[in-house]
Amino acid sequence: MKQQLRKVIFILVCGCLASCASPKLAPTKTLAPLPEGEMAIVPDSVTLKETPKLSTYFSDKKLVQLFEIALASNPDIQIAKERIAIANSYLVRSKKVRLPNLDLELSASGTRFGDYTMEGVGNFDTNLSSNINERQIINTNLTPNYFVGLQSAWEADIWGKLKKLSEAARNRYLASREGERLVRATLFTDIAVLYFELIALDKKLTIYEENYALQQKAYEIIAAQRSVGKATELAVQQFQAQSKNLETEISLLKIEVLEVENALNALLGKYTYRIDRGNTLMTVNNEDSKAKEQYVRLLFNRPDVLQHYFELQASQADAKAAKAAFLPRLVLGSRFGYNAFSAETLFLPGSLTYQLLGGLFTPLLNRSQLKLEFNVASKEQEIAFWGYQKSVIQAYTELQTLLGKREIYQKTLALKAQEVGHLKRAVEVANDLYITGYANYMELINTQKNKLTADLDLLHFELDTTLNTIILFKALGGSLETSQ
Known part of the structure; x- marks a missing residue:
């Protein structure tokens, strides 16, 4: 008997030792440093207080x-809210x-025990025992329990393992919240773009x-x-x-307004x-005084970047939980x-x-x-990292483009405004010279055409500047808190 017990213990010990040989986790990757220098990859280093606010920016x-x-x-907002609720439930x-x-x-x-089973024989012998009372007699035809x-x-x-799974669920919940922020930011950007297009x-x-x-x-001068x-x-x-021609353009514009x-x-x-709606476009945003480095730092508070960051944290926790699954469980x-x-x-009481x-x-x-589940978790971790890296690269390049366009638009607007002023005066001079x-x-027709073209070009650049300013707000992870 002792020898059999030793064999059982030996088998259990060998099994435990074998289970401890779990696969190794892939080394944690870090983001490629940005051109401005090494940036912290932990978004907690940036607070919402540093981001532009909706009420002051617009x-x-x-x-x-x-x-x-x-x-x-x-x-879309309502769907995003429900997804947050689902993630919170998990x-x-x-x-x-x-x-x-x-x-x-x-x-x-x-249960009806057979006559040749241990339970059947045991119940039969128990009923014949003199040590039991009437309440202890067992019904051998159908034994209740x-x-x-x-x-x-x-x-x-x-x-x-369970702690890591909980950590993964927490990070997915945070990712869902950033997903809702991203939906809000995209929605506001789309609304603002259409609003200023109107x-x-x-x-x-x-x-x-006015040109008409x-x-x-x-025409009155010519007719006279x-x-x-x-x-x-x-x-x-x-x-x-x-x-x-101008009357036709005015009619077509009304169709665009309707659309x-x-x-x-x-x-x-x-x-x-x-x-x-109002009647003013945005030509200068309220955050122009910020240094370029401050703008770059705000990238790590963008909802799309944060969403990928929390998904990466969740995938790393999943991989650690999958590794722990190889180890013995104590229940x-x-x-x-x-x-x-x-x-x-x-x-x-008995x-x-x-x-x-x-x-x-x-x-x-x-x-x-x-092992298959661990391999899947490891690959998901790799995918999450490269998704995070991609989001940072896209955020950085988008910001550089927006800042570069802003500088060019400001110079172009000044030049176009001067051109419109000159052409306005030119129309007045052309009328006098014609008379x-x-x-x-x-010459009178061409002067008026040139003024119309310059007016439209100036408006075009003002709208482009406005749209660039709107997208810059989104690119910086602007806070969309309203009075609600």
Whole structure:
């Protein structure tokens, strides 16, 4: 007997030693350093207090109001919120797994033991014993078994596997929150772009109407001179054609306004909503005083970068949990309650029973499956790292592009504003010269065309500057907290 026990112990020890030979984790990779120097990869080094704020970055209250409406009714926002709730449920569940479970058990069964089984023979002999009373006689035709009580089981997290799984769930919850921030940022950017495109269309419509008024004024001059023989019919027809062209452009602009308003309604989650808007584009953002290095530091607070960072942390925790799965598991349990083979004796003091147990479980035949799961977790960790690296590269290059475009736009705007001023004066001079006979009607037409083109170009660069400023706010991980 002792020799057999030694063999069992020897087998268990060998199994435990074999299970301890778990695969090695891949070395942790670090981000490639940015051109400005080595940057900390831990986003906790950047706080939300350093990021630009919606209320200070954008002074247009009507735009902020539209965003608040979208937060309440946009379907993508509502979906993102539900995903956060799901991730939070997984997080809570991962914490509960580390605690002992406690179940209330109510069970009843009936068994007919054969005459040639140990239980059947044992029950028959027990009924013949003089040491039992009437309540202890066993029904051998159908032996009942009743139990009412509590049972509990707990896995001791001696290797930290359950802790790592909980850590992975926590990081996925944080990633889901950053995913919701990303949805909010994308939504606000789209709303702001369409909002300022509407303002630009309003301004474009004003430009065409003003140029149409100038065209009409010039036409009146030509028509008057035609009546006294100082101008030809060709000049009159040319100016009429120009007027019709401007009227056509004004009508087409109204179609564009309708399309943009409907697109904006879709983002707001509304079928129809009157878009109340201002009349000013953004030409300078409120964060221009920041140094370039401060901008780069803010990259690590962007929701897309943070989302990949937390996914990387979750994948690393998963890999460590998969490694710990090769090690022995210690499970402790207990059972306490009333157990009897007759209903009338179930709740008697003599039916009270309890059990304490403990077990050490080590994987043997399923090690190949555990290796596959570990390999998958390791590859997921690699994918998560390269996703994080990619997000940082994209964030950095996007920021460099936006900052470079901002400098060029500021110079271009100044030049275009001067050009528009010169051409406005040129139109006035051309009208005077035409009246006095020092300019022909083609020079007058060309001067007005050039002014219209310059006005539209200036508006185009103002809109591009505005859109660049909007995207820069998103690129810096701007805080989208509103009054809600």
